[in-house]
Amino acid sequence: MVAPTESDASRNPASPPPSAENVLEVRDLRTYFGLDEGTVRALDGVSFDIKRDSVLGIVGESGCGKSVLARSIMSIVQPPGYIPSGEINYTRPVNGVMQTDDLVQLDPDGEKMRSIRGGEITMVFQEPMVSFSPVYTIGNQIMEAVMLHQKVSKAEARNRTIEMLGLVGIPNPERRIDEYPFNFSGGMRQRAMIAMALSSNPKLLIADEPTTALDVTTQAQILELLLKLQEEFGMAMILITHNLGLVAQMAKEVAVMYLGKMVEQTDVGTLFSNPQHPYTQELLRSIPRLGRTKQTSRLTAIKGSVPPPYSRPSGCAFHPRCPKVISGVCEKFTPEPIQLSENQFASCLLYSDAEEHKMGETLPDTTAISSSEPEEKE
Secondary structure: OOOOOOOOHHHOOOOOOOOOOEEEEEEEEEEEEEEOOEEEEEEEEEEEEEEOOOEEEEEOOOOOOHHHHHHHHHOOOOOOEEEEEEEEEEEEEEOOEEEEEEHHHOOOOOHHHHHHEOOOEEEEOOOHHHOOOOOOOHHHHHHHHHHHHOOOOHHHHHHHHHHHHHHOOOOOHHHHOOOOHHHOOHHHHHHHHHHHHHOOOOOEEEEEOOOOOOOHHHHHHHHHHHHHHHHHHOOEEEEEEOOHHHHHHHOOEEEEEEOOEEEEEEEHHHHHHOOOOHHHHHHHHOOOOOOOOOOOOOOOOOOOOOOOHHHOOOOOOOOOOOOOOOOOOOOOOOOOOEEEEOOEEEOOHHHOOHHHHHHOOOOOOOOOOOOOOOOOOO
16 A cells, blocks of 8 residues: 655654565655746655555646656656655565665666666656657667666577567567567557567556557557556556546556645545545546436536646645635645545545644745745755
């Protein structure tokens, strides 16, 4: 089960050690971008766990920080982006002994991180049409990844590439291996990208909206393929999407993101049967449902839009759009994760004592940054 925490483990010496049953534990991760308009807090204290052999779905609207989270785990955040604090604890067996590395502390261009990225932790990017270089063959690019992470000859890498292309359902892989990306359709390119990601038998696969720009039939085929290979390879998977239907079909646990924060975390059954955060509830209400009776009211839509991250609202970031906002509370105080049941957490002031906030000594949220006072990079 995911286990959120708002404390930065690097600032809390009493923080418990990573669990061996989790392949990845993210703790209070913050990823910022220093722009002329101000500091964009793309990730602002994200925490979650993912167990081995499990599928974690991360959902939210566009602009909530889902792709930045994936790039932070892979250590491919480009300047002006930087990670000022937090931990990404990656645990795996090395020579029969469980070993944990904090990926934040590793040099992104160092030998160790390069061996992990693309080898033990791989990623399927959301745009298959631009994921491959147009000037090299599909086989050349997959073979390069195989030889980089495995001690094999070029001939062995070619055989491995042909095997993987066949495994993901590309016909005549012995011939298609020497073709260029422009010879492949969007769905075939995404299959080839999955083949590259799985060529090194990773411990964790990050699928960042893997069905973007694909037709419905191809989407279903890609999802079925991912589920089949996830079970066959016995790997953990993070599925990043804005489609709750995909989460219901594929994930075991779900984390809902809004403006760089995890607002609700639970198992997939509980999320759909008993959502607690107002944002999650509004997301579910906005889904068209097959077989519904004729309705007199229009389909529910969440009012407003995700605000620019460099002008984050004070207090709870969702309060300007929230139908259950508590006046005088939600705009002043930042909600902490609250455990509502054994396997459900929500960051919402509805589940804390509003009067306690009004009369207590809790200080107003000061995380909103003025565009005239950009934060310095560390």
